[in-house]
Amino acid sequence: MPGGPEGEPDGETDPAAGASAVPDPAFIDPAFIDPAFIAGVAAYRRHPYRRVDPAPPPVLWRQGEMRVLDYAPGGGRPVLFVPSLVNRAYILDLMPGGDGNGGAGLSILRDLAGRGVRPLLLDWGWPGEAERGLDCAGYVTRRLEPALEAVAARCGGPVSLAGYCMGGLLALAAAGRRPELVRALVLLATPWDFAASGTGGGGAEIATLLTRILAPYTGMMALTGTVPVDALQAAFAAIDPAGIVRKFREFGAGTRDAAQAALFVAMEDWLGDGVPLAAPVAVACIRDWYGANLPMRGQWQVGGRAVRPEALAMPVLVAVPERDRIVPPASARVLAGLIPGASALSVAGGHVGMVAGPRARALLWERLGAWLLRHG
Template identity: 55%
Template sequence: MTALPLASLPGSPSLKPGWPRSRPGLESLAGRLAAGGHPPEAFARAVWQALDREDAALLAGIRAYRRHPWRREASALPVPWAEGGSRLLDYGGEGPTVLVVPSLVNRADILDLMPEASMLRFLAGQGLRVLLLDWGEPGPIERPFGLTDYVAGRLERALASAGGPVVLIGYCMGGLLAMAAAQRQPERVRALGLLATPWDFWAEDAGRARSLGALLPGLEPLLAATGALPVDALQALFAALDPFAVAGKYRGFAALDPESPRARRFVALEDWLNDGIALAAPVAREVLGQWYGANAPARGEWRIAGEAVEPRRLAMPSFLAIPSRDRIVPPASAMALAGALPGALVHGAAAGHIGMVAGQGAEEALWQPLRRWLSGLGL
């Protein structure tokens, strides 16, 4: 899902006592001990020693992260349009306009994470005028919003304010919203870029997708009481996509030089992950119930303002960036758009969902191929 690297340390089930019941590596250790005829006492002692080593590294990584001095310094940017909690941020640049649409779930900062990890500033330095639609948090105005309100309302009015026609680029969930807006307003969109955008939610594991949809009735009391799906609930839901990832990455961080660029980028990414945004209740119902539970987009049943979203109707040039190591949006889910979008250029990025836009190798994995595609359009 969108976003969905949503697992933060506090909400991660992988750090709770007693769950899961095994850890990677312990099964092979048990097999070696059993094959060697070791007594049960030796097996138990070896298991606890392995767990102690892992836990010590995990705690060391958490401590190193908490005391790291790096802090993001947000720069003031022109705001040519704003409505409610949403605004357009102008990253400058001279040339044709590119409007970038992030997910509704996480903050838009991932596309401008730090000076050396900013896809938006890279594009602005490549002869393009770059705008970012920052959705903001759902306040009292946005809490009743469904996806139609965001697409046919906020996004289309942002498009109108950007001048005519733009290259519309959507990241993750933002790709679905951008695609819907492009179908409704083709005269305002000259080309469409979709980065790690899901389409067939049942492509790789229909059972897991349906199980997420099946959680919706149990979440209804929370949605009704607060008008939103809180950040902690989102993190707990999507941590299950890769339950060992949080502990593993902190163990790896413990071994890094805290002054290294890699360590600073780790801290920047973790700060972003831990600063999530709630999802308006109607949007949560659509995403969990329709996208995951019913696979409505791939079945031609997802509608914006009563109109089915159909990629085959998009005659504009399109670019699909599909990261091969994506655990949030399975590559097969995104690849389903390749056959649905006429004439789409598919770029396979050797990266993960977040790494493709903000990782150490992001420039090579995505930024440069995206710029080459734009250049091929005459931009």
């Protein structure tokens, strides 16, 4: 399942548990103690940064827990942003109130609003009872398409559609099914060829790994209809466990300046602020995408129709982060070759850094804004 690689730090020890909850040091193998990693986690927990939104965007439309947030109610070229189902949508509005040290905010949506774009964010929300029966195709036909219809009606005509990660696959499917509602399409770090090798191997290896990780949660999935957040965090951590240790060791070393440290904390807070995933979505991702590679084989169906990028007849931008450890660049780049006339944008950044990193403004935001104003 596309998403962030980092796992959530372990919770605090419950003080009420008493001394019996503390392991006898004699039984702790020193080989498993990493003082630098522990110091980094402690430094992260002590950091004072907290996300504050001084000007929350109004809700343009809602359906159950799902909302469309309007970041430029005054107008502009409307673009509906579709994030992944796995993580919170606010990665696209990560630090709206600045870094707490007088530094500027960090939000791709607010930046684009200042460039004449009207960013509209589809916030999937917490999966309710109705969503728990939806697979990936169901999220397109019963959630994304109604939102797209409502947004087009409110904006007076077709709008641009921008999908990020898993949201890119859903947006691509919706654009193919409802081209009369979509003026232009942007695909940001969107996987398509799931056989392409990345940090966790190829699709088959990742499918096996995810199946093994989620196996202990099958009872919970059957009971609740969702994959719990803890299971998702374990799956993300399994993609690059050494990377998690490395980043906290580096953070604990105190080499970052105030702005970089606040961004690290903001990113980790977002990664830890997960939502459950509808169980049918998880099954479809593992079986149909990673396991069978149905999108690349032209056999992924939504609403009884195969999703075919080659049939799209609208301006399309495919942005590929070249340092992506979640979606292998080869997996995303193939879309630029399949879609007639698509523009390919190579971004010298990572999966998350592309949209919310310290260099994201120069790497992506400026170029994306210019493309949207030209084609949107």
